[in-house]
Amino acid sequence: MSLANTTWTKRGGGSCPQCSSPYNNRYKPPNCLECNFYLGGSYVPTKKARLTVPKCTLVVSGEMSIYSTYTSSHDDTCLVVIDNNGKICHHQTCKNQRAILANSQKLEQFECKHLKMADDVKEPLAVYKSLSLLASYPCDDTTKAKLKEIEEKCSENLPIIVQVSPTMYCVLGAPTAKNTVGYCDVRVRGHCAMLFQRL
Ligand SMILES: [Zn+2]
Ligand SMILES: [Zn+2]
Numbered sequence: 001m002s003l004a005n006t007t008w009t010k011r012g013g014g015s016c017p018q019c020s021s022p023y024n025n026r027y028k029p030p031n032c033l034e035c036n037f038y039l040g041g042s043y044v045p046t047k048k049a050r051l052t053v054p055k056c057t058l059v060v061s062g063e064m065s066i067y068s069t070y071t072s073s074h075d076d077t078c079l080v081v082i083d084n085n086g087k088i089c090h091h092q093t094c095k096n097q098r099a100i101l102a103n104s105q106k107l108e109q110f111e112c113k114h115l116k117m118a119d120d121v122k123e124p125l126a127v128y129k130s131l132s133l134l135a136s137y138p139c140d141d142t143t144k145a146k147l148k149e150i151e152e153k154c155s156e157n158l159p160i161i162v163q164v165s166p167t168m169y170c171v172l173g174a175p176t177a178k179n180t181v182g183y184c185d186v187r188v189r190g191h192c193a194m195l196f197q198r199l
Contacts, residue, residue, distance in 0.1 A: 012024065012025050012026070013025055014028070014039075016032040016034065016035060016037050016039065017037065018032065018035050018037040019032060019034050019035040019037065021033065021034040021035070023039070023041070026043070027041075027043040028040075028041025028042070028043055029041050029043050029044070030042065030043075030044070054070070054122040054164070054165065055069065055070045055117045055120060055122075056068070056069045056070065056080075056114075056117040056118055056120060056121045056122065057069075057077075057121065057122050057123070057124050057125075057162070057164040057165070057170075058121050058122070058123060058124060059079070059124065059159075059162045059164070059170045059183060060157060060158060060159070060162075060183075061157075062157050063083060063084065064081065064082075064083035064084075065081070065082045065083065065118075066079060066080070066081050066170075066183060067079070067080045067081075067082075067114075067117070067118045067121060068080075068162070068164040068168070068170050068185060069114040069117045069118070070117070070165075071091060071114070076185075077164060077165070077168050077170075077185045078090050078091040078094075078114055078185070079170070079183060079184075079185065080114050080115055080117075080118055082115075082118065086107060086108070086110070087110055087111075087115055089110075089112045089114045089115055091112065091114055094112040094114065097110070097112065098110050124162045124163055124164055124170075125163040125164065125165070125166070126161075126162070126163040127159045127161075127162050127163075128159060128160055128161040128162075129154060129155070129159050129160060130151060130154075130160065131147060131151050131160060150172055150173060153172070154172055158172065159172070160172045164185075168185055168186070169185070169186045170183050170184070170185055170186070171183065171184060171185075171186045
């Protein structure tokens with residue numbers, strides 16, 4: 001390669017000899033993105049524009065750790081719980097697998113791709129420890145009382161709402177037999193998203 005072929009625009013960058021469209025040397029494409037002139041680079045831009053959605057986000061850490069992990073379907077997440085009693089994944093397929101292992105006394109063998117994601121955990125985008133808007137929330141007294149109850153239950157280690165991605169929130173609720181953790185994933189869009197941002 002001779003330098004005469006390339007017009008240097010700035011340090012670490014170059015430009016296409018044919019159309020002078022600039023490129024960064026670290027991300028030099030095989031062909032010019034503008035005119036397709038052969039540049040000889042090897043950088044192929046990926047079409048994954050979903051970088052804002054982390055694979056795994058921490059919801060709660062401590063004796064019981066809760067993670068919100070990304071599943072293969074569109075911007076969907078599932079909860080993973082790790083504590084002294086073992087590992088639980090709330091993804092339906094994994095739940096079924098876990099039940100089979102439990103039946104044959106092999107629960108300690110339980111692993112799934114979501115649990116593995118917890119190795120590379122990211123901090124949540126936002127954590128809310130109270131519902132400051134609760135007083136003005138338009139709902140009946142029973143609902144308000146329930147929300148108040150949940151708010152009182154949450155603490156430093158048990159935040160009421162954890163934002164795991166631009167559109168997904170992990171919201172603390174009352175634990176049920178099916179969901180002993182009490183957290184569930186909520187997708188928030190439009191109007192609701194604005195309300196959440198004002199919390
Ligand atoms: Zn070009
Ligand atoms: Zn799983």
